[in-house]
Every structure is written in structure tokens, then in C-alpha cells.
Amino acid sequence: MRTLPVAVSAGGWTVLGGGIATLVAGLALGWTELVVIGVACLVTALVCALLLLGRRAGRMEISVAERHVVAGAHATVSVSVQNSTPRRLRATEAELPVGVRIESLDLPGVRPGGEVSATVVVQTPRRGVLRLGPVRVVRRDPLGLARREVSRSDARDLYVHPRTVDLAVASTGLLRDLEGLSSRDLTDSDMAFHTLREYVPGDDRRHIHWRSTAKTGSFMVRQFEQTRRSHLVVALSTRPGDYAGDEEFELAVSIAASIGVRAVRDATTVSVLASSGSERTTSLSVRTPRDLLDDLSVVHPVPGAPGPARLARGIAESGSGASVVLLVCGSAVATRELRSAAAALPPEVEVIGLVADPEASASIVPFDGIRVARIGYLDDLVRALVRMAAT
Template identity: 45%
Template structure:
């Protein structure tokens, strides 16, 4: 018996269905490609034709349709005129307007109120003259415009301008763009030439000498009342006990008394400085109080960083959707690696209607930062002294707390309430003077 392979033939209906499926798939791919191309074309055209231009084109087409349907020559003439104007407006779109545009910002950081200048250079190294366009440069909330003249080959167009730095913040400069537009505003073509640069406007600070001398200076550590057998701060002499380190035997005293005497020391601990800035808007009467508070807190933090002190700068966190803030979200710590990093972060700090209470911030700081020896609570005059006392009570015992209430042009005051100090300042110089007096008394 011989086995011969049998050939299976596909039914005619199945072949037709396969061909139809292939045609449908090809048609779908073609439609998708056409839609993608149309989308790109629409995006390009949409970025050139203004709203007024679309209204002109739509009005022209509508007038032509009505004119041809009803035989109105006037409507046909109106529609033709509108479309001709739209086509003629596209003639203003040709050309680049320059070969290169450079935007330079000599300094990226300034103190509020200081002048900040930038420089713009449009050059043309090409063989043809360029120009006849408008140069636009966004600077913060406003836009600077120049009419760019025709630049010959090898020529340039230079302008210097001032960047506003009257208020603390982050000012966006750029990007630079050339704009070609027709006189009627139907067509507008923009070409971006430069990246966006940022100017950081730092809060004003004042040099605080008290952080380098006086009661908060401890190059080796702050002595405590805890006694130890080995440290730096000498306390007294006592008789030798078995197990004491013989290196600390005081031989002169031992010779006088006839008994071995050893040195006894006060245990020293490296202090940690914490600055807490209140972001609750209800703590401040107006924006001026908040700006003074930011400057006061920045002055203390900047000086501590300069003195190579262990410092933590904390601002209020945000209350969650449930109306409560967890320990992790009750505060936000700003970078204190360098002075500039801290001031950069303070550029964008603003009051927050959902800020946690000052007491919650103090409690979170105490839990997250062990070893705190000195704390500054910086706030406004709308924050009552009782609230300051409650916030100070959340810090560990033995922590020296200084509350700073800011009132621009107000009278400088200093008082001690329930074991902690409350400063009232009207100027940054008041803070420097009060810290210096406190240090000299201590």
C-alpha cells in the first residue's frame, strides 16, 4: 500500500475573506498614516495661523459658498478678497530673521533689590542680510520686544536690559524668539533661539556676629552638667578610684595631698542649631512681615553655615486631605550644605494656607533631629505668645529657644517668657544687636 501526500485546497470563500482582511488592514494603516500626517500639518499650520487668521479664512469660505449658492456677486467678491488677504499675509512668514541669538546672564544669583542685567546679541555670519522681524524675550511676567533691523553679513544687534529683582523669587528669562507677523495679525511665525535661564533673587541677610562668639559658640562642644572621666571641659579633682585612666592623674596635687588625684571633666556635646520658619499665613499681618521673617531666618541659617555649625533649617509642612499631618509631612527641611543652596531654596518659599501649626513643626523637628541645643522660631506678630510657648514646649528639655516675631519698622523688644526668649524686631539690624547683647550677657 503506497502512501501519497494529499494536497489540501483552501475553499474559495476562505481565500476571498483573506484578501478582504488584507485590504481592510492596508486601508486602516493608510487612514492612520494620513491622520498622523494631517495631525502634524494641522499642528504646524495651527502654530502659524492666528485666531484672527482662522476667522478671516472661515469668513472667506463662507462668503464664497453663499455667493455661489445664491448667485451673489458681492459675497463672491468679499470671500475672494478675504482669502487673497490671508494668502498675502503668509508672505511675511518667509525668512529666519537672524543666524544666531545668544542670551547671557552674567550672574545667576542676586540679593533682592540689587541690579541684575542681562545681554542679548543677535548676529548674522551668513552671506545675506537678515532682519525685519520682531525680537521677543519673556522676562518674568512681562515680555520685552525689539524691532530687529536688517543685519548685514558679519554684523550684530546687541541690547542690554535689566531683570527685575525687587522681590525675592525665581525669575525666568527667555526663551528668546523672533516673530514674523503680518500687519493685520493673521499669520504669526515664531522661531525659538535660546534656552530659558533663571535668576535667583535671594532674601536680604545681615551678618550676625553673635553666631561666631558668645553663648552659641562651641568649637569643641557645649559643656553640660553631666560629669565624665574623659573629655575637654575640666570640672574638678577627685581621688583616684580603681579603673580610672592613669593618664588623667594630676601629679602636683597628688604630691601635695599624698593621695592620687585625677581630673574630672564635664561632658561636652556637639550642639545642633535648628531654625524653624513659620509658613502659616495667619501668623502674619501682611506680606512685608513674612519677607522680614524669611530674611531673619536666612540670616541665622547663613551665619551658622558659615561657622561650620550643625544646622537644620525647617519650614512648615502641609496638612493632608484628612486635616492632619503626619510626623514626616509636618515639616520640610531645606538644604544647608552651603549658604547658596539654602538661599536658593528660600527663593521659592511662600506662605501656605494648608501649613501645619508651629507646634506640630516643633514636635516633628524634635523627633527627627536629636541633639538640638538651640532653636529659633521665626514668625509674625499675629502669632500669639501663648502659641509660641506651646511650640517651645514641644522641644526637648534643656533646649534654649529664641522666638523672633517680625514687624517691619516696628519697635525692637526683648523679653523672657516661661523660660524662653521672645525678640520683636522691626529691622534685620535689630536681630543682630539683640543676639550680640544676649551673647555678651551670657
């Protein structure tokens, strides 16, 4: 329990200050009427202050039916009061902070050993994390001169996830086509045979091709092409200048969330990156879909964050072995920057730019080394990925 300072209203300061001034003036001028008025004001202020004393016994707890909701949905928050004392608790007023808003609660009286609860329906129009609580018990005087608050519970976090669209159909396209394909990189052990070469010290003798060795008179070993393993990288730009407004940024977050969640559910090797300040990137958790959505709940535009080109260079420098890189950004990003981003990645990497442009007509435009899809509505993402997988 934490007791907050007493808050005196403007009326309270008027009564207190007016009482002191009137009393002093009455004593100085010898006016009995002013003295009576001053004493009456001070007595009123004192009585109101005494009514704020004391505390409400009992334990309060906040419970949320679902601590992870989608933006636009609602959450039901319950505040329970338990009375472990032998006396009945009277009804009282309480306040529940919900982010920057305050919800008022009327808590009924509680019999000894009993428990009551009150519920609040919390609207979640926007993505983010809402801090619920702690519950504050409010004591007021009848005249509204002052109020006193006492915190009676712990706080809870409510995660508001970005909206997503199901990509179950689209997920069978790009990544599955890449899985198991041979690359141009040579290796000494894999499944895709490429050619024969002369044996050098250190080669695995199990790869000696004995028939060719017998024909040439020197040891010949098999050379293989490295099989491609699908590794999806979703890179979300958080540079404020990339977006025309908040709606555009929210659409970009939903695009990244939809792809990342589908990849995690399909057990695809995936990395989800978000640019952060000072030319850095943050790797979001992909352990479970919920972990990824929790991390995306707190992503916001960051001044000084790297844009798509710098994100691509960071991916190339990290040596992550990405096979598909999806660059998610806003409509303010120039096409030349997306082409520069594609040029920074190895030529064998499939690069796709996903541009959030609310209410724009969906389109796919191929450029050198990159295909750029403009997404006007979240549902356009499914059709765009299916079309790109088919070409």
C-alpha cells in the same frame, strides 16, 4: 529651535470667516460683488499666511551678568544673535519671557559672520526664581491678522535672594558664649573634670587616678562633664496661618536668611529648616551662603505645614544636639504655642522666638524657657540679638 503654532487674531478670523461666508453667499445668490469681496478676503488671508513662512537663521543665546541678585535690585539680561550664514539677517522682532512677563526686543540686522546683541533690564521687586527665555522670534503679517513664534534659545534661571542684614557684631554673642561651656551631661573623656568614681570593666585605663587609687585601695577613674559644642538651628515656619500677610512672611524669610548666612560665614555649625507639607520639614543647604540663599529664594507658605511647636518637637526627636534654636514665625502665632515649642526641647537648649511683625516696635519678652523678640524692621534684628547676648 522649536516652532510654536500660528496665532490668528480676532481680525484674522473675521477676514477668513467673512471671506468664506461672503463667497458662498455670492455664489448661491449669483451676486458678483459678493464673490469678488469673498475672493479678495481669502486672497488677503492667503498672502498674510505666506508672509509667516520661512525662518530666521542664526543662533541666539541668553546671558545674565549676575544670576543671583537681591530682591529690589535689577539684573541686566543680554540676548545675542550670531549669523553663521553667508546671507545677511534682516532686523526682526523678538520676545523674552521673564517669569510671567514678556519683554519685547528689536533685534537689528546681522551681517554674515557677525554678531549683535540687545539688552533688557529686569526689575526684581520680589524674592523668587525668574525663568528667563527661551527667546521667541516673532513673525507678523502687515495687517496683524496672525503671528508665528519660533523659540531660538535655551532658558536661564535668575535667583532673586531675600534681603539680609549684616550680623557681624551680633554673631559674637550667643553662639560664642556657648562654645566650650560645660553641660550637665557626664562623659568618660573630655576636658572638664567633674569627679572620681570606681573603675568598672571597659573603662579607659588612661583615666585612672593613681593617687586616689593608692589612698582607697581600689581603682578610681576620672569622670568628666561633656563640653558644649555650639550648634545653631534656625527653624522657619511656612504655615500660612502664622502670618498676617505676604510682607510679614518676607520679613520672616529675611530674618532666617540673615542669621543663616552669618552662621555659615562664621563657620558655625548651623542647620536651617523650613516646614513643608504633611507635617514635614526641609533642611536647606548650608554649604555656602549662596546655596542657602538660593534655597530660601523658593521658600513659600505651604498649606498644612507644621508650625513652631511641631518644628520644635521634630528638632528634639532628631537628636541634632542643638545648643541654640531660633524659631522664626509671624505675628499670628500665639505666645502659648511658642512656650509649648520651648517645652518640647531639652532644658539645656537656648530657645529664642523671632516674630516678624512689620512696622511694630521692637521688643524682647522673656517667658519660661524662651525669649521672644518681636522684629518690626530687618535692622531691628541686629539690636535684638545684641541685647539678648548681653543678658
